[in-house]
Amino acid sequence: MTKQKSSARFRFSGVMLFLALFFFLVPALQAGDYRLYMLAAGVPCAMLLCCTILARAFSLDRLILALSLFFCSVGIASLAMTAPDTALVQAVSCGIGIIVLIVGAILIRSLSGSLLTAISAAFLGLLLLAAKLIAPTFTLPATQPALTLLLIAFAVLLSREGPISAAGLGIAAAVLLMLRGETADALIWGLTILLLLFAADGRLLVVLPSLAAFALLFYGMYSMQTQTLVYPEALSADTLKAVGVLGADLLPEGLAVPETGSLFSRLLGHYGLVFTGLTVLLYLPLILRGTTVASCARMRFHAILAMGICLLLGLSTLASVLSFFGFLPFTGLEMPLLTTSLPSLCAHLFLAGILCGISGRNDSDLAEDAHLAMLAK
Amino acid sequence: MKQMRSRFRLLTLLIVCAFLLTIVLCTGHVLKTTGISLSSLSSISLPVPGQSASPDPSALPDPSPAPESTPDPWAGFSVENTPPGTDNPPEEEYNVVGL
Numbered sequence: 001m002t003k004q005k006s007s008a009r010f011r012f013s014g015v016m017l018f019l020a021l022f023f024f025l026v027p028a029l030q031a032g033d034y035r036l037y038m039l040a041a042g043v044p045c046a047m048l049l050c051c052t053i054l055a056r057a058f059s060l061d062r063l064i065l066a067l068s069l070f071f072c073s074v075g076i077a078s079l080a081m082t083a084p085d086t087a088l089v090q091a092v093s094c095g096i097g098i099i100v101l102i103v104g105a106i107l108i109r110s111l112s113g114s115l116l117t118a119i120s121a122a123f124l125g126l127l128l129l130a131a132k133l134i135a136p137t138f139t140l141p142a143t144q145p146a147l148t149l150l151l152i153a154f155a156v157l158l159s160r161e162g163p164i165s166a167a168g169l170g171i172a173a174a175v176l177l178m179l180r181g182e183t184a185d186a187l188i189w190g191l192t193i194l195l196l197l198f199a200a201d202g203r204l205l206v207v208l209p210s211l212a213a214f215a216l217l218f219y220g221m222y223s224m225q226t227q228t229l230v231y232p233e234a235l236s237a238d239t240l241k242a243v244g245v246l247g248a249d250l251l252p253e254g255l256a257v258p259e260t261g262s263l264f265s266r267l268l269g270h271y272g273l274v275f276t277g278l279t280v281l282l283y284l285p286l287i288l289r290g291t292t293v294a295s296c297a298r299m300r301f302h303a304i305l306a307m308g309i310c311l312l313l314g315l316s317t318l319a320s321v322l323s324f325f326g327f328l329p330f331t332g333l334e335m336p337l338l339t340t341s342l343p344s345l346c347a348h349l350f351l352a353g354i355l356c357g358i359s360g361r362n363d364s365d366l367a368e369d370a371h372l373a374m375l376a377k
Numbered sequence: 378m379k380q381m382r383s384r385f386r387l388l389t390l391l392i393v394c395a396f397l398l399t400i401v402l403c404t405g406h407v408l409k410t411t412g413i414s415l416s417s418l419s420s421i422s423l424p425v426p427g428q429s430a431s432p433d434p435s436a437l438p439d440p441s442p443a444p445e446s447t448p449d450p451w452a453g454f455s456v457e458n459t460p461p462g463t464d465n466p467p468e469e470e471y472n473v474v475g476l
Binding site: 195322 | 381382400407452
């Protein structure tokens with residue numbers, strides 16, 4: 001069984017590396033740009049290094065790690081064709097993100113679900129959200145890092161203190177997000193904590209009042225913000241035909257490409273509908289692996305945190321895709337791991353690192369159980 | 378903890394269904410926007426074994442009809458004869474825009 005596992009992982013890593021090489025080598029040969037050659041050499045090497053040496057050294061989950069690195073490389077590749085300088089900057093950002101991923105994996109092993117952790121994380125998270133309201137000149141995109149900290153605090157409170165304090169923290173965060181005008185993030189956060197409350201507690205006495213509170217909150221804010229909620233302009237038939245199945249070297253007209261933020265538009269324009277659809281589908285194994293890690297966790301805190309990460313990443317992905325095609329009245333939503341914003345990228349990779357750390361902890365618990373069983377014989 | 382794990386499985390199922398639904402919705406939206414229908418995709422005919430791949434030309438109806446055999450729907454209409462305000466095509470029920 002160990003040989004089969006390692007050969008399957010080897011094949012999977014090989015496929016990911018081949019794809020990463022293909023993304024950068026072909027444009028490098030076409031354009032002859034030295035920056036693209038640097039990316040063609042650097043990105044697959046970094047992936048190989050992380051998936052082999054670092055994964056073994058820090059006991060990281062290889063599937064989660066490989067998928068996270070693949071999304072990072074796809075983000076760099078979507079910039080490489082038309083903006084090689086930005087692609088280099090994105091590669092450096094991903095390098096910083098990998099360090100944050102390792103920090104997250106190490107931290108979760110030593111982090112206990114104590115009240116001090118909850119209070120510190122909650123305080124920092126709420127402060128980051130309230131910073132823009134207190135000081136309007138604070139323009140750093142701190143939403144994703146704040147949600148990361150708040151999720152950790154929520155998981156500790158839910159596992160240790162009970163649902164009431166956790167729900168209170170969740171509602172406070174949702175209010176702050178709405179006051180900042182980030183309705184989409186507030187909706188995703190609200191759904192995440194409602195589903196976590198249902199999963200961890202399950203009592204109707206807890207879930208129904210929380211649902212009612214969130215419904216009232218969202219209804220109140222929706223009625224105040226109806227004018228600002230505008231459905232994004234849907235992609236026209238000409239744009240979709242120009243994008244085609246395999247994409248184009250130059251981005252077609254009608255495809256709104258922001259200078260910063262989500263790379264989804266660039267990915268669609270350069271690599272076409274089929275590849276983009278397959279990339280979105282690759283989020284599913286990442287989330288399924290996360291839910292498996294959550295189900296196998298021994299500590300309640302780790303289980304709730306892992307499940308919360310999966311819900312947050314999954315709902316963000318779905319909201320981003322649906323809003324891009326005009327099904328939701330939100331604009332500028334970012335896909336997890338496919339963003340040029342350094343704080344958001346680091347926050348998502350930190351969450352992936354936490355998942356890797358919990359998976360490593362599960363494996364070490366299993367190994368300890370096997371050792372104890374052997375000693376008992 | 379056991380109950381929590383069973384609820385986790387339920388949430389996993391919900392996420393998977395949501396993903397698949399999203400993919401179906403977006404695929405349908407793309408097909409609808411580009412004007413590609415599923416019936417046009419399924420109308421590709423494959424050659425049946427035992428029959429020739431190309432049909433017998435003599436069996437096919439003549440694609441170019443005789444000029445006098447087909448009634449011209451526009452026969453009664455001309456720029457001079459059309460009264461003002463009635464220059465609509467005969468199949469008004471398909472004229473969605475109403476011009």
